[in-house]
Amino acid sequence: MSMTMVLLIVGMAIVTYIPRVLPLTLLEGKELPPFLQSVLRNIPFAVLGALIFPGILLIQEGNLLFGVVGALAAIILALIGANVMIVVLGSIAVLSLYIFFI
Amino acid sequence: MQMIATASSGIEFKRGLQAGTSIAVGYMPIALTFGLLAKTTGLTIAETLLMSLLVFAGAAQYISLSLIASGIGIGIIIFNTFIVNIRHFLMSASLNEKMEEDRLWKKAIYAFGLTDETFTVIATREGKSTTSFALGVMFIAYGSWVIFSGVGHFIGASLPAFLQAAMSIALYAMFVGLLMPSLKKSIKVFYLAGVAAALNCLFTFTGLLETGWAIVAATLLSSVIVELVVLFRGRVGLT
Incomplete structure (x- = not known):
């Protein structure tokens, strides 16, 4: 293992850990203003929207339809109330069939 | 004051493993490809x-x-890594609102396992999340990431092309599956x-913005704007 590579990896590990650990530890037990608390509670749902779109449509470069089919499969499965694992495996299955038959 | 602590930590850890399984599936193709690319990059x-x-x-x-392949200095690569992961500040702060109170050293341990995927699974759980649940989610996600990185390098290949393509939907499908139950119940979640x-x-x-910054800006703006609307229009219809 080269020394430079180890230094690089350790450096990357440190700067990745900082944003993960600082808020969780510095804010422990602190009562934030109500508005800020509400905003922080909104973040999981907002970030899900941003993580899904537009990424889900762009999973295969230059083939928007592939992403649309995958997105529709996931949305329909989730809408009918399937649990997360079924949504994941079902969407993979639909796209596998799509590749084989179209 | 805690409503949790009804389940033992062992049960909570197992629930975490279960909830994290879809992350493990989604990480597999990405980690395999990472291992393969690392090998071709010369690691x-x-x-x-x-x-x-x-x-x-x-x-x-x-x-x-x-960046390694392009021969850029390690200082720049480390700085770039920091920039790419800045969004975790936001997630870590939000997760803190969701988690049960616990010793700082325990929080410092599970903070390591915070990724986009572990965060969304833990933070969309109903009620408070426990340390054991978070550790379970992270353990299985981390295991998948590390093991399949190694496997990808070792066999020097990723999955068959069709499966690789089909599995690229996995994490997005998981996000959809996590969002939908709350979306059905709350118009506020729909707007967020x-x-x-x-x-x-x-x-x-x-x-306008690079991917990492775009997600941070979109998330923060949406969380603030929707909250302001709730504040000024009262809670009518937006709960």
Whole structure:
């Protein structure tokens, strides 16, 4: 293992850990203003929207339809109330069939 | 004051493992490809495993490979890694609102396992999340990431092309599956996700912001705007 590579990896590990650990530890037990608390509670749902779109449509470069089919499969499965694992495996299955038959 | 602590930590850990399984499935193709790319970039299997073990951040690790290949200095690669992971500040602060109170050293341990995926699974759980649940989710996600990074390097190949393509939907499908139950129950969740999605599309397609920043800006703007609307229009219809 080269020394430079180890230094690089350790450096990357440190700067990745900082944003993960600082808020969780510095804010422990602190009562934030109500508005800020509400905003922080909104973040999981907002970030899900941003993580899904537009990424889900762009999973295969230059083939928007592939992403649309995958997105529709996931949305329909989730809408009918399937649990997360079924949504994941079902969407993979639909796209596998799509590749084989179209 | 805690409503949790009804389940023992062992049961909570197992529930975490269960909830994290879809992350493990979704990480598999990405980690395999990472291992393969690391090999073609010239990293040894030990270096590849060490990076996945210590960094555990998909996007940052992928970008580092292309920067290593281009021969850029390590200071710039480390700085770039920091920029790519800045969004975790936001997630860590939000997760803190969701988690049961616990010793600082325990929080410092599970903070390591925070990724986009573990965060969304833990933070969308109903009620408070326990330390054991978070550890379970992270353990299985981390295991998948590290093991399949190594396997990808070792066999020097990823999955068959069709499966690789089909499995690229996995994490997105998981996000949809996590969002939908709350979306059905709450119009506020609908607006939060919708506004963030629209803003992220806008930033991405206009090239206004790079992907990492686009997600941070869209998430933060949506969370604040929707909360302001709730504040000024009262809670009527937006709960």
